Amino acid sequence: MESIAGDGYAYGxxxxxxxxxxxxxxxxxxxKVYRLCKELDILRPQRKIRRKHPRKLARNRTITAPNQLWEVDVKYGYIPGxxxxxxxxxxxxxxxxxxxGYHMGLTCEARHAVETFRAALWRRQILQRNAPLPIIRSDNGPQFVSHLFESECERWNVEHERIPPKTPNMNAHIESYHRLLEDECLSMCEFENYAEAYRAVEAFVRRYNHRxxxxxxxxLSPAEFYRRHLETGLQPKRPVKV
Incomplete structure (x- = not known):
């Protein structure tokens, strides 16, 4: 016990x-030491090992309808003011x-990715219609490799695939959108405060979707194309391959 009270208190x-x-x-x-420590009730608590989720790598796909594959990523902006x-x-x-769906905030954590995903499912009326859920494709950012995000995907039985490192071309659609967000909104404004930045991003998303x-x-705009696809089965000019 004397040894444990000294340097040994932190030892297994x-x-x-x-x-x-x-x-x-x-x-x-x-x-023998293990048995003695157990009898004296001085065993150090064991670390809880979280179950690891298997990583599914993104693969080439041909997308033939809405809500089959959603890409997700994070972009950051700066407020000089x-x-x-x-x-x-x-x-x-x-x-x-x-x-x-999108989230804007001064932080971006796994819970934001989860909440935004749920809201998008309701906005597209996927849950209400009991329709098949989309595949989610992301990079390996901390929001998407987190236990919380993977548990959410398991909860809805959603397939989550992640692109290999240094392959942004496999997430090309969201990368392209975020370049537009940078070029046509973020880099054109010297924001004085967060509220101003929020209004600018909100206006850009609305303009992008509807105009x-x-x-x-x-x-056509994305929203108008989506409407016509639902009404008439309109297809893109070229097959969508990712």
Missing amino acids: YRKLTHMLRQDYGLVINEK EDRFFFVLSYIDVYDRQIV RLHSSLHY
Whole structure:
């Protein structure tokens, strides 16, 4: 007990074994030290090992309808007036190019990715219609490799695939959208405060979804193309391959 009260208080039974051998010349094995520590109720608590989720790598796909594959990523912006950054997390439907959900805030954590995903499912009426859920494709950012995000995907039986490191081309649609967000909004503004930045991003998303024309969508906006697809079965000009 004297050894444990000194340097040994932070040791597990294996290190205690070596300490007893070195300091006191005892001939003792790890099993004996473990039994003694257990009897004295001084075993260090075991770390809880979280179950790891298997990583599913993104693979080539041909997308034939909305809500089959959503890409998600995080973009950050800067507020000069307050000298701080903000984050924009966006989900895009690769078929109709619509931003189906986004989060903007001064932080961006796994819970924000989860909450935004749930809201997007309701906005697209996927849960109400009991329709098949989309595949989610992301990079390996901390929000998407987290236990919380993977548990949410398991809860809804959603397939979550992650692109290999240094392959942003496999997340090309959301990368392209965030470049537009940078070029046509963030880099054009010297934000004085967060509220101003929020209004600018909100206006950009609304304009992108409802007014920005896409040549691959017959020069329609994403929202208009989505509406016509539902009503008439309109297809993009070219097959959507990711």
